[in-house]
Amino acid sequence: MISDSEKQLRIIGTQINYYFICKTKLWLFSHHIQMEQESDLVSLGKLLHSKSYKDEKEYTIDNLISIDFIKKRDYLELHEVKKSNKMKKSHEYQLLYYTYYLKNKKGIKNIKGILNYPKIRKKATINLDKSKEKDLMDIIEDIGNIINNETPKPQKIKICRKCAYFEFCWV
Amino acid sequence: MKKNYYLMSDGLLKRKENTVYFVNKDVKKPIPINKIYAIYAYGSLTFSSQAIHLLAKEGIAVHFFNYYGYYDGSFYPREKLLSGDLIIKQAEHYLDHEKRIFIAKKFVEGAAKNMDKVLKYYSLENHISSILNDLDGCNKITEVMNVEGRIRADYYQKMNQILPEDFEFEKRVKRPPENMVNALISFGNSLLYSTVLSEIYNTQLNPTISYLHEPSQRRFSLALDLSEIFKPILVDRLIFYLVNKKMINADDFEKDLNYCLLNDKGRKTFIKQYDERLKKTIKHRELNRKVSYKRLIRLESYKLIKHLLGTKEYKPFVMWW
Ligand code: SF4
Numbered sequence: 001m002i003s004d005s006e007k008q009l010r011i012i013g014t015q016i017n018y019y020f021i022c023k024t025k026l027w028l029f030s031h032h033i034q035m036e037q038e039s040d041l042v043s044l045g046k047l048l049h050s051k052s053y054k055d056e057k058e059y060t061i062d063n064l065i066s067i068d069f070i071k072k073r074d075y076l077e078l079h080e081v082k083k084s085n086k087m088k089k090s091h092e093y094q095l096l097y098y099t100y101y102l103k104n105k106k107g108i109k110n111i112k113g114i115l116n117y118p119k120i121r122k123k124a125t126i127n128l129d130k131s132k133e134k135d136l137m138d139i140i141e142d143i144g145n146i147i148n149n150e151t152p153k154p155q156k157i158k159i160c161r162k163c164a165y166f167e168f169c170w171v
Numbered sequence: 172m173k174k175n176y177y178l179m180s181d182g183l184l185k186r187k188e189n190t191v192y193f194v195n196k197d198v199k200k201p202i203p204i205n206k207i208y209a210i211y212a213y214g215s216l217t218f219s220s221q222a223i224h225l226l227a228k229e230g231i232a233v234h235f236f237n238y239y240g241y242y243d244g245s246f247y248p249r250e251k252l253l254s255g256d257l258i259i260k261q262a263e264h265y266l267d268h269e270k271r272i273f274i275a276k277k278f279v280e281g282a283a284k285n286m287d288k289v290l291k292y293y294s295l296e297n298h299i300s301s302i303l304n305d306l307d308g309c310n311k312i313t314e315v316m317n318v319e320g321r322i323r324a325d326y327y328q329k330m331n332q333i334l335p336e337d338f339e340f341e342k343r344v345k346r347p348p349e350n351m352v353n354a355l356i357s358f359g360n361s362l363l364y365s366t367v368l369s370e371i372y373n374t375q376l377n378p379t380i381s382y383l384h385e386p387s388q389r390r391f392s393l394a395l396d397l398s399e400i401f402k403p404i405l406v407d408r409l410i411f412y413l414v415n416k417k418m419i420n421a422d423d424f425e426k427d428l429n430y431c432l433l434n435d436k437g438r439k440t441f442i443k444q445y446d447e448r449l450k451k452t453i454k455h456r457e458l459n460r461k462v463s464y465k466r467l468i469r470l471e472s473y474k475l476i477k478h479l480l481g482t483k484e485y486k487p488f489v490m491w492w
Contacts, residue, residue: 170458
């Protein structure tokens with residue numbers, strides 16, 4: 001069973017991601033206006049993950065909070081696998097949020113976040129410090145403001161064409 | 172690509188793993204579950220409960236039609252895409268008279284403009300746009316309905332000039348239809364209603380809250396509302412096509428003193444051509460993308476959602492060709 005707090009964790013993670021991508025998307029998702037089909041991109045993401053990291057052990061928590069895998073060293077290493085580093089900021093803050101959550105709600109100290117970009121063979125390490133934590137809090141507050149207001153008008157951006165909301169936004 | 176499945180004969184639907192089989196004494200037809208968009212059952216259909224479970228899990232609706240080809244009801248699986256916020260907005264727009272009548276008028280406007288397009292295509296002058304002007308003065312739903320009725324009367328009367336002589340008809344008679352054109356219209360409208368319902372199912376709209384029709388009129392009355400816009404495009408134009416091309420003629424009907432119905436052969440022809448129309452694509456102006464006629468119905472639902480959310484005022488779809 002997925003507990004409410006874990007569900008919440010996953011939802012906010014997605015919201016942080018969308019916050020950086022598109023405010024309309026953030027709003028629609030938060031109000032449960034979801035499109036029915038899985039886009040090809042989603043399945044590509046899944047494929048990429050299972051191909052490149054198939055030896056990694058999955059923890060239950062992985063599926064819940066969409067952290068792709070976790071490694072235990074003398075600290076905890078959270079890994080996220082991404083297709084490209086184009087939306088780096090959203091990936092960064094999503095991971096920071098999980099770190100923040102595990103630290104404050106679960107009392108796990110010493111966490112490192114690592115973003116993996118297998119396609120370009122790159123990695124980035126993410127650490128939660130005071131100023132990042134402050135940013136994170138501001139972002140979460142801002143998300144709250146956005147979703148409690150009217151639907152933000154869609155703005156045409158590059159990713160629209162591949163977005164599941166394309167028809168919805170532009171019809 | 173998912174498809175609509177039209178089952179014309181009696182039979183049994185049963186499941187084996189992820190495949191549904193349609194079985195009777197003549198056929199055993201396998202239908203892989205991920206290929207089914209919706210099922211339309213014209214014969215009498217028996218289900219195994221495993222088949223129902225699978226259809227429910229995959230969110231596939233089954234629409235049932237009776238002996239006359241009329242819509243009887245649907246197996247409408249538990250909704251997967253719920254949005255509490257949207258249902259509240261939907262209800263608010265129903266309860267607030269101003270808001271309701273705005274949407275109701277839009278549906279009538281869309282229907283009328285599409286009827287006008289159909290007649291214009293055949294170069295037939297008509298009074299639709301002038302009757303439509305009366306919509307402005309309407310303050311009650313019954314008045315809006317009345318304008319719609321007058322438009323339809325004008326439209327049906329003009330239809331005779333498109334139809335070959337043996338298909339001419341006096342007026343629209345619904346149940347039971349007493350002549351060939353009425354039989355075709357009734358049959359087509361039932362089919363369209365189910366198609367619209369399947370599209371609504373795939374959105375967060377609640378099909379029981381409607382604006383032009385009273386929600387008490389039929390369980391899924393929102394499908395009645397949206398059907399209005401698409402009847403001229405998807406049903407009426409198809410009828411002219413079938414009849415004028417002689418693809419359907421007097422042999423395709425079963426006649427009695429009191430009624431006239433399409434027979435099996437007629438139904439098959441109609442449904443086949445209807446389904447081809449649904450799949451046909453046009454280049455959508457706003458989206459700059461190809462969309463099928465079926466998808467146009469979905470887009471109409473999206474537009475309604477946006478109106479309800481206050482993102483963009485609803486403008487009904489009107490053919491631009
Ligand atoms: S289509 Fe464009 S504007 Fe709409 S949600 Fe997607 S990214 Fe945002």
